[in-house]
Amino acid sequence: MSAAWATVIAVGVGTVALKAVGPVGVADRQLPPRLASLLAMVGPAILAALVVSEAFAHGRALVVDARLAGVGAGALAVLARAPLWVVVVAGALATAGVRLLR
């Protein structure tokens, strides 16, 4: 089995189970509030790490390149409350544009 298929199956099974925790498993019970608030912080922590990794990581090195322009354009679009697809397109155009100029 390829790495891609192994990942697809493992992530798929795990996600189905996680989505089922509330509607199937818990019904009316509640998570302890401390645990719930801890879990709510996982998303921001990982997404921030992914921004750093996608914007600056090149293998094991941290580099500043055209991707930074993409993040900057995306940040401006986010500040302007643009829809998500505009953020993505702005990021792509700025990155490609800077790459062409250099």
Added chain:
Amino acid sequence: MRKGLRVGAPLVPAVLALGASFGVLARASHFGATAAIVMSATTFAGSSQVAAASVLGAGGGIVAAVVAALLLNTRYAPIGITVAHAFLGRRARRLAEAQLVVDESWALAGGGTARFDRHVMLGVGVGLWFAWVGGTAVGALLGGVVSDPSAFGLDGAFAALFLALLVTQLGSRRAVAAAAGGATIAAVLTPLTPPGVPIIAATAAVVAGWRRA
């Protein structure tokens, strides 16, 4: 249900585009088109899929890709618990309906409030599922042609996408602290560890958010 389809309609173009971006990224990360489409149909959780493909594409290996993706989806446990009372009927039916809970369908249906409407959630979820899977198919087929995502600035686009997804989750000072901690951990560990590890280690930053509770 019909109301939900209508409520979710404005999101469809965005989800189509995001699905297409995932399809392209997945192909660049050595996924076959079928694997990419199957993942969208079964996992149906965008940020985790992009994260898995991104880690795998960076050479991070299967374990790192799976752990990073599932950590991102741990939020569906508390999210599902907030609306668990609205799901009725047999376990199989609740299991199937639970798969349509995604951030957008949950939020648009009033998730976390007393007004939560399961029918709206299902309508939004169904509409977005078709958009997500359809978009992925388009991207996966295009991705076979566009083999290098950096050619069209797509690598920068994914960084911008993660940034936009992050901003939607920065609702509290604790979330901002967790995000700052996660970014710092990733930056420090990138030169020191194999790809993928910094993303997983970043979860340690939840403690930064927690201590301020």
